[in-house]
Amino acid sequence: IQLTQSPSSLSASVGDRVTITCRASQGISSYLAWYQQKPGKAPKLLIYAASTLQSGVPSRFSGSGSGTDFTLTISSLQPEDFATYYCQQLNSYPITFGPGTKVDIK
């Protein structure tokens, strides 16, 4: 199952609302996760089951979607949110990641 993400990169300001889209090449129910990765660091799980916030993750992060179309939304971008975001499908093997969306400072 191929995952595409859009945009591949974006520039935004602190306080902006940011939306990242992930599209699967076939239906994956709600078995989608979102990760944040900062340079030189391991990925961090943000959202699982498409819309469930991982414990300890700020509520400004939210996820939605099912089937083939999913979104990650950051309601008010904070300085610590500048990073690369990946979606991942866990519906079937091989598990796959999207190519990533880099969020940087405008």
Next chain:
Amino acid sequence: EVQLVESGGGLVQPGGSLRLSCAASGFTFSSYWMSWVRQAPGKGLEWVANIKQDGSEKYYVDSVKGRFTISRDNAKNSLYLQMNSLRAEDTAVYYCASSRRYYGMDVWGQGTTVTVSS
């Protein structure tokens, strides 16, 4: 503290072998699927392999099938990745992660670097 610590990375020649280890602490290791995920320099994340809690099921990305073997020792709270017939394209940071099969990888190690070069 919940923690995963990888070790065993290094420089190896093409065709060589390497065994990665991942030591778990702070959680019930035997209750979790475990995963290896890699990231080539400047590239995105690539899932490599998964193993079920009791080791009875193992899955691999096509590019490593027949060359890599994932295993675990629940008595030692440890995960392993035996990598044989290494290729330049296996060069990457390798992460181990605890996995809740359908619900994402919630704990990650810091990564260990594998470089395949002559």
